[in-house]
Amino acid sequence: MYLDMERKIVLPGEEINLEGMKQGNGIYHENGKYYSYQMGVLQTYNNYANIIPLSGKYYPVRNDRIIGKVIDIAPSFWIMDIRGPYPGFLHINDTPWKNLDQDLNKILGIGDTVFLKVNEITESRQIWLSLKDAGLRKLEGGHIVMVQPTKVSRIIGKAGSMVNTIKEMTGVKIQLGQNGVVWLDGSADKVMAVKKILKYIEKEAHTSGLTDRVKKILEENKGD
Amino acid sequence: MIELGTQSDIKLINEDGLRIDGRKFNELRPIRIEVGVLNRADGSAYIEWGGNKVLVAVYGPREAFPKHTQNPSRAIINARYNMAAFSVDERKRPGPDRRAVEISKVIGEALECAVFTEQFPRTSIDVYIEVLQADAGTRIAGLTAASVALVDAGIPMKDLVVGCASGKIDGKVVLDLNKEEDNFGQADLPMAIIPRTQEIVLLQMDGNMTRDELEEAVELSKKAAMYISDLQKEALLAKYKASESEKEGERSE
Numbered sequence: 001m002y003l004d005m006e007r008k009i010v011l012p013g014e015e016i017n018l019e020g021m022k023q024g025n026g027i028y029h030e031n032g033k034y035y036s037y038q039m040g041v042l043q044t045y046n047n048y049a050n051i052i053p054l055s056g057k058y059y060p061v062r063n064d065r066i067i068g069k070v071i072d073i074a075p076s077f078w079i080m081d082i083r084g085p086y087p088g089f090l091h092i093n094d095t096p097w098k099n100l101d102q103d104l105n106k107i108l109g110i111g112d113t114v115f116l117k118v119n120e121i122t123e124s125r126q127i128w129l130s131l132k133d134a135g136l137r138k139l140e141g142g143h144i145v146m147v148q149p150t151k152v153s154r155i156i157g158k159a160g161s162m163v164n165t166i167k168e169m170t171g172v173k174i175q176l177g178q179n180g181v182v183w184l185d186g187s188a189d190k191v192m193a194v195k196k197i198l199k200y201i202e203k204e205a206h207t208s209g210l211t212d213r214v215k216k217i218l219e220e221n222k223g224d
Numbered sequence: 225m226i227e228l229g230t231q232s233d234i235k236l237i238n239e240d241g242l243r244i245d246g247r248k249f250n251e252l253r254p255i256r257i258e259v260g261v262l263n264r265a266d267g268s269a270y271i272e273w274g275g276n277k278v279l280v281a282v283y284g285p286r287e288a289f290p291k292h293t294q295n296p297s298r299a300i301i302n303a304r305y306n307m308a309a310f311s312v313d314e315r316k317r318p319g320p321d322r323r324a325v326e327i328s329k330v331i332g333e334a335l336e337c338a339v340f341t342e343q344f345p346r347t348s349i350d351v352y353i354e355v356l357q358a359d360a361g362t363r364i365a366g367l368t369a370a371s372v373a374l375v376d377a378g379i380p381m382k383d384l385v386v387g388c389a390s391g392k393i394d395g396k397v398v399l400d401l402n403k404e405e406d407n408f409g410q411a412d413l414p415m416a417i418i419p420r421t422q423e424i425v426l427l428q429m430d431g432n433m434t435r436d437e438l439e440e441a442v443e444l445s446k447k448a449a450m451y452i453s454d455l456q457k458e459a460l461l462a463k464y465k466a467s468e469s470e471k472e473g474e475r476s477e
Contacts, residue, residue, distance in 0.1 A: 009464060011457050012338075012375055013383030013420045028340075028382070035420070037340060037380040039460060054464065055267065056378025057285065085285040085347045124296075125345060150378070206464055 009206065010036040010051060018049050026051025040150075041206055054206060058084045058149035058179035060127050064118045067139065067177030068129065070111060073104050080114070083149065083179045086125050094119060094130040113139045113183065115175055139175065142185035145195050147202045149180035154205040155198060162201070162211050169218045170194055193221060234408050236393040243405065249398040252388075252448055257369065257459035259376050267377025269459070271369035274402055275359025280369040281352045282377040288348035298341040303332035303351040305366055311358045327363045328353075334367055334387075334416050334426040340380040349379060360406040361389045364414045367426065372456050376463070384456050385425060387416035388448040390441040392433055397440045399448055413438070415445045419453040422446065 010016065016027055016034045023029065026038045027049065036042070040051040060066070060082065068080035068088055077091040090108075097107050108114065115137055119130035131137070147155065155176060156163050167174055172186035172194045182198060184191045197214060204210055237243055247253070253274030262268035265281035288294040288302075305327040309318050320328075335351065351373070353366040364387035371385040391401040393409035406412050411431030417424050424442075433441065 009461060011384070011460060012381040013418075026380075030382075035382070037382065038378060039375050053378050055376060057266070085344050086287060 008042045009039070009054070010042050011039050012037055016042065016049060016051075021047055021049045024048035024050035026053060053150045055148060056150055058082065060084055060086075060088070060118045060121060060179075062118055062121060064178040065115065065136070065176075066118065066129075066179040067113060067115050067144075067175065067181035067183055068179075069113050070108050073108075073110065076104075078104065078108055080116075080129060082127065082129075083146075083181065084127070086127055088118070088127040088129045090114070090116065090129040090131065094128070094132055096131060108138065113144065113181075115139055115177065115183070139183050142173070142183050143191050143195070145182045145184060145198055147180045147182060147198055148205075149178070151202045151205040152176060152178055152180055154210065155182070155201050157211055162214065165211060165215055166194060166197060166218070169215075193218075234404075236405055236408060237396060237398075243393070243398065245402060247400075249396060250444060250448075252400045252451070253402065255452060255455055257372060257455055259372055259459050259463045265373075265377075267373045267375070267379070269369040269373040269376060271365050271372075273361065273365040273368075274400070275357060276355070276362050276365045277357040278362060278365045278369050279354045279356060280366065280373040281354075282349065282370070282373040282379070283352075284349035284377070285344040285347035285379070286350075288346060293348065294346040297345055299339070299344040299347045299349055301332045301336050301339060301341065301351065302348050303328050303335065303353065303370065305331060305353045305355070305363065307355040307358060307362070311355045327366075330426055330428065331363060331367050331370060334385055335370060335374065337423070337425040338371065338381045338383055338385050338418055339374065340382070343380055349374070358403075360401050360403045360412075361414065363387070364389050364416065367416050368452060368456065372459060375460055383418045383420045384453060385416055386419055386449045386453040386456060387414065387426065388445040388452060389414040390444045390448075392431065392437060392441070397433075397437050397444060399444045411437075411441075413441045413445070415442060415449075417446060417449050419450055 014036045016036055018034055027034050028037050036051050038051050038053045040053040043050055066082055068082045070078050071081045072079035077089050080088040082088040116129045116131050117133055120128040170190045172184055172190050175183040184194055256272045258270045261270045262281050267282040269280045271278050285299050305324050307316050309316050351370050355362045367387045390399045390413050391409050392411040393405045411433045413429050416426035
């Protein structure tokens with residue numbers, strides 16, 4: 001959605017000229033002037049000026065689809081690491097499983113990886129997760145690759161163009177979490193190739209024409 | 225250890241007005257900043273400032289532990305300044321001492337002035353400052369690198385924090401003391417500012433200065449800090465420019 005715009009990198013404290021646009025993400029104002037508060041790429045979208053950060057943690061948004069890892073178990077919910085500043089909670093009622101007075105540990109154990117969505121963020125920043133939606137499930141087997149959460153939209157590409165290209169050309173199953181966790185399943189050499197591509201996209205995320213370059217690299221490696 | 229202000233026959237400024245390392249009164253030591261030097265940390269920076277070598281790693285925002293340190297309305301900044309045993313001539317006994325605790329506190333408070341802590345209640349932002357080699361002015365070098373590392377970690381900040389020290393040697397106010405000048409001079413004045421607003425976020429003094437000298441030193445440091453702030457920005461941008469130049473290299477192959 002932003003791919004064709006000019007990419008200007010701004011630093012914290014840099015003055016932003018809104019030019020009639022509305023103040024979007026990553027911008028604060030002081031004494032009637034607007035400044036960036038993050039290092040990122042300045043972009044405009046729907047008449048809003050936004051700073052798309054170049055680095056940073058994952059900040060959950062409602063309905064985001066993410067990949068979490070069970071780190072602790074409470075009597076009726078699991079505590080998950082979602083790579084954000086706060087842990088996420090997955091209640092048994094928000095899963096397709098019925099708690100038949102059995103140990104939660106038997107359903108999901110510590111270290112298990114789950115593809116889920118952010119259901120609700122309370123005022124006190126408690127993050128409640130859910131497994132009740134199409135496509136959400138426990139991830140079994142496969143490999144996990146970590147990328148910067150801020151680069152995930154680049155890996156998806158315009159209407160999923162990037163990720164679909166990679167899927168088609170390598171045949172690897174890819175499950176993308178908005179929090180920068182990527183689950184891959186396929187033959188070992190293909191998975192390693194995709195991992196390499198993901199790291200390349202992460203590094204080049206702020207440059208343009210990336211999908212074509214990735215396509216080229218994949219085509220070159222096909223012969224190997 | 226020679227007390228500050230002790231009379232000695234060491235001349236720190238020669239007849240031409242040059243200091244023992246050949247600098248003029250308002251000249252900085254060479255500074256080099258590198259960003260993103262550590263892969264495991266959320267953000268990192270390395271600074272070489274004259275003989276100082278300082279490595280900084282930033283983690284967070286993450287849940288603050290132990291739990292009683294959490295603040296329900298904002299994030300806490302947990303700075304830890306640590307000198308390596310081999311950073312000074314005589315082996316430094318490892319572990320936090322009175323001096324390290326003080327420096328950690330003032331650096332943490334200086335950074336707090338710039339970070340939007342209220343965006344992340346109940347979390348902590350951990351800043352680890354490791355001095356690998358010391359040559360006077362390490363707190364300011366550490367702070368300068370720490371603010372760069374915070375930006376690298378993507379933490380929301382009003383502006384970068386930048387520090388610079390000045391002092392008094394042989395009765396004259398000079399910029400950026402080195403170790404000999406610090407040991408045999410009359411005063412040392414580390415200072416840190418937020419460049420955009422010129423707000424002073426750290427100011428300490430060791431030794432004695434008159435009111436006029438203090439004002440002169442503050443002005444000298446401020447001017448230098450603005451220059452160092454540009455170096456910080458260049459270093460941050462260089463991290464992303466590097467990948468673009470590599471791309472050029474790939475194309476020409």
